[in-house]
Amino acid sequence: MARLGCDLVALGPGDDLRYLCGWSPVADERLFLLLVATDRHALVVPRLNADAAATVPGPRFVYDDAEGPASALRQALASLGTVPGCVAVSDDLRADHLLALQQQLPGSSFDVASRLLAPLRACKDPSELEWLRRAARVADAGVVAALEACRPGVSEIQVAEAARAAMVASGAETVAFVLVASGPNTALPHHHSGPRLLQAGEPVLVDVGARVGGYCSDVTRMASLGQPSSRFVQVVEVVERALQEALRAARPGSTAADVDRAARRVIEDAGFGPYFSHRTGHGLGLSVHEPPSVHAQNAQQLEAGMVFTVEPGVYLPGEFGVRLEEAVILGPAGPQILSGLPRQVTVLTP
Ligand code: ZN
Ligand code: ZN
Ligand code: ZN
Numbered sequence: 001m002a003r004l005g006c007d008l009v010a011l012g013p014g015d016d017l018r019y020l021c022g023w024s025p026v027a028d029e030r031l032f033l034l035l036v037a038t039d040r041h042a043l044v045v046p047r048l049n050a051d052a053a054a055t056v057p058g059p060r061f062v063y064d065d066a067e068g069p070a071s072a073l074r075q076a077l078a079s080l081g082t083v084p085g086c087v088a089v090s091d092d093l094r095a096d097h098l099l100a101l102q103q104q105l106p107g108s109s110f111d112v113a114s115r116l117l118a119p120l121r122a123c124k125d126p127s128e129l130e131w132l133r134r135a136a137r138v139a140d141a142g143v144v145a146a147l148e149a150c151r152p153g154v155s156e157i158q159v160a161e162a163a164r165a166a167m168v169a170s171g172a173e174t175v176a177f178v179l180v181a182s183g184p185n186t187a188l189p190h191h192h193s194g195p196r197l198l199q200a201g202e203p204v205l206v207d208v209g210a211r212v213g214g215y216c217s218d219v220t221r222m223a224s225l226g227q228p229s230s231r232f233v234q235v236v237e238v239v240e241r242a243l244q245e246a247l248r249a250a251r252p253g254s255t256a257a258d259v260d261r262a263a264r265r266v267i268e269d270a271g272f273g274p275y276f277s278h279r280t281g282h283g284l285g286l287s288v289h290e291p292p293s294v295h296a297q298n299a300q301q302l303e304a305g306m307v308f309t310v311e312p313g314v315y316l317p318g319e320f321g322v323r324l325e326e327a328v329i330l331g332p333a334g335p336q337i338l339s340g341l342p343r344q345v346t347v348l349t350p
Contacts, residue, residue, distance in 0.1 A: 001038055001116065007084035009036040009113055010101060012093045015286035016117045018214055021056045025049045031069040031097045035076055037084070042076040044069060074104055088113040118291040122283065123305035129329060131215035132284070132307055134171070136327060136338035138210040139217035141170040143341060146180060146206045147223050152350050153197050156180040159206070160193040167210040176209035176216050176288050182225075187321035189278055189313060200350035201226045203320045209288055216288045218309050219339045220325030223346040232322070235272070235314050236345055239322045242266040242312035243343075246280055250310065250328065250335045256298035263312040264296065272314045281309035284327050306330045307338075 001009065011017045011034045013027035025032050030046040034056070043060040045053045046069070050062050059079060061072035087105060089098055091112045102110065124132065145166030149159045160178040167175050181191040183202040191205075198204065207220040222236060242263040249262035260280040267276045279295035282288075284307050292300050294308055302308075307330070313323030324343055328335035 001036075001088075004088075004115055006086050006088045006111065006116060007037065007082070008080065008087045008108075009116060010034070010087055010089045010093070011036070011113060012090045012097055014090055014092055015214075015290070016090055016113055016121075019117065019121055019286055023052070023055050025052060027094070029094070029096070030065070031073065031100060033073070033076070033097070033101070035080060037080040037082070040080060042079050044072050044076045069100065070104075073100060077104055084108050086111060088116055114291070121285055122291060123303055124285060124307050124329070125305075128215060128285065129305075129307070131213035132217070132327075132329070133338060135210050135212040135215050135217035136219065137340070138167050138170045138172045138212055139208050139219045140339055140341050142167040142175075142178065142208040142210065143206050143219060143221050146178075146208070147204075147221070147346050147348065150198055150204055150223060150225055150348050152200045152225065155195050155197050156182055156185070156193040157195060159198070159204070163206065163208050167208065170210075171212060172210035173213065174211045176211050176218075177207075179205070179207040181205040181321070184318055184320060186222075187315045187317050187319060189315055189321065189323065198225055201229075203228065203232055203322070204348075205321065205323060207323070207325065214286050216284055216286070217338065218284055218288055218325065218327050219341065220311060220323050221341060221343070221346065222322055222324065223348055225348050226350045228345060228347065232320060233345075235316070235320075235322045236324075238267060238270040238272060239312050239314055239324050240343065242276075243310055243324050243326065246310045246312065247326070247328070247335050247337075250302060250330060252302055252304045252330060252332060254302055256292045256294045256300050256302060257296055259294050259302070259310065260296045260298070263310065267312060267314060275314045275316055276312060277315055278313065281311050281325075283308045302330055304330055304332045310335075
């Protein structure tokens, strides 16, 4: 905090809070704040969270629904001693809670807490890596179940439900997300599984993530319901090579941009550059998307212990899309893939 010129960190419910305290309440309209000054801290807690918040040590200022948080917040800020010059707040703090804070600190400037928290969270310790490995195994079970559920006449939603059920059965604390796309829907990178029915001869994209111990997984695989077209096979081959080149470029000391460029070059050389419409990957941890963002302008150096995805894709509008995604732990010698699933397209008999 001192190095970044920050006098107060104010965190609402979310992954930063969970990272620091091992616990976070559900985010709702009730103001919950952990206030961290350089030498002391305080909690502003709604009455109904008071018991659960007891796991977080330190003075707490509890308020009732009927009275509202203003006076508890005022007392909590006063207990910290000095009026902060610069306050760093959770990036995803609710606007009404930020406004409440700003009202009581009219002379302070505000910044996002990710400036402080992202560097702390980027390199995972052994216990975090163990949760990430477990979460990856759960996601693998989700992909396998989804592919088993694929047959003509079954909807994307039904396939997604099969993945969800399998992940819960395999120990998911929560299902982080499930994305099943079929046929031309595979060309929509962030498609939401819908009522569309799978048809023979079509590609299917399955992208799932589960949370275990708070930590997330994220993996994408492709299948084909029957023999794939030669154009599909060609695009898969390009995306696979892009993924391999990105993995080769991912070394401690290389930059996030190096990894993105390695993948993008393969896709551009194959003539599909305009159809790779997103970054190559993102950090993975307590959040599904967290730093480092693996894009062409990110000069951030990669370090051993970082965990991120490599997920090049080619999306041909109205036709089909292909994305292959691995989440990796960056080791001293290079990336270690978390998923145990083969990456080849699964050819299903319709
Ligand atoms: Zn995503
Ligand atoms: Zn994904
Ligand atoms: Zn991803």
